[in-house]
Amino acid sequence: MTTLIKICGLSTEAAIDAAAANGASHIGLVHFEKSPRHVTLDQAAKLRARTPTSLKVVLLLVNASPVLTEQAYKAVRPDVIQFHGSEKPEWLTMVKKHMKVEVWKALGLRSAETLANARRFDGIADRLIFDAPAQALPGGNGTRVDWSLLAGHRHLVPWGLAGGLDADNVEEALAATHAPLVDVSSGVESAPGLKDMDKMARFCQAVANHDQRSHQA
Numbered sequence: 134m135t136t137l138i139k140i141c142g143l144s145t146e147a148a149i150d151a152a153a154a155n156g157a158s159h160i161g162l163v164h165f166e167k168s169p170r171h172v173t174l175d176q177a178a179k180l181r182a183r184t185p186t187s188l189k190v191v192l193l194l195v196n197a198s199p200v201l202t203e204q205a206y207k208a209v210r211p212d213v214i215q216f217h218g219s220e221k222p223e224w225l226t227m228v229k230k231h232m233k234v235e236v237w238k239a240l241g242l243r244s245a246e247t248l249a250n251a252r253r254f255d256g257i258a259d260r261l262i263f264d265a266p267a268q269a270l271p272g273g274n275g276t277r278v279d280w281s282l283l284a285g286h287r288h289l290v291p292w293g294l295a296g297g298l299d300a301d302n303v304e305e306a307l308a309a310t311h312a313p314l315v316d317v318s319s320g321v322e323s324a325p326g327l328k329d330m331d332k333m334a335r336f337c338q339a340v341a342n343h344d345q346r347s348h349q350a
């Protein structure tokens with residue numbers, strides 16, 4: 134199985150090109166003013182238009198109003214909207230009814246209880262992203278989750294692992310969790326919001342190394 138790679142918080146064309154060249158499957162555009170990775174809807178639309186078709190575009194929103202969500206959808210036309218706040222399953226159902234877009238839900242993974250509560254999104258979210266619980270920011274904090282919580286968990290919807298991943302730990306994270314998608318932001322930056330092309334390349338290579346080893350096993 135080829136592990137999907139989402140590189141989140143991109144804000145330049147050069148970073149998008151590097152994500153594509155290194156074999157990422159998804160890029161994330163964060164529309165959340167408090168984030169150092171924030172892009173306006175206008176910027177996001179331009180980056181989206183410039184993104185090669187090999188990459189799926191994930192637009193990140195945090196507890197956005199229905200009006201903002203619709204504006205963002207119409208301006209950016211993302212492949213996916215990732216809800217990264219305290220959005221409820223009913224909200225995702227509503228979005229799916231009105232917009233032609235995949236809906237992902239990020240959940241802060243604290244304990245086994247988080248996994249039990251995540252069942253509310255079964256059959257609703259197109260993917261769940263298990264990330265570190267919100268801190269100063271809802272995401273992009275570079276904090277690892279307890280991978281052992283995910284080992285052996287029976288997932289009923291597609292999912293992904295986020296939180297503190299980087300080129301040096303992603304192989305171990307994949308071996309521990311068998312995540313079908315890994316999501317990275319600060320682990321491939323040289324400063325908050327500044328993507329580092331070399332770190333991106335090393336991250337994608339580490340994922341490819343893992344995949345190659347599992348194909349051989």
Ligand SMILES: O=C(O)c1ccccc1NCC(=O)[C@H](O)[C@H](O)COP(=O)(O)O
Nearest residue numbers: 141168272273274275296297317318319
């Ligand atoms: O990255 C942000 O600044 C951000 C801000 C607000 C909501 C979500 C945000 N990022 C979400 C992501 O999908 C990140 O990739 C994920 O939290 C992992 O981040 P990191 O631990 O830095 O790799």
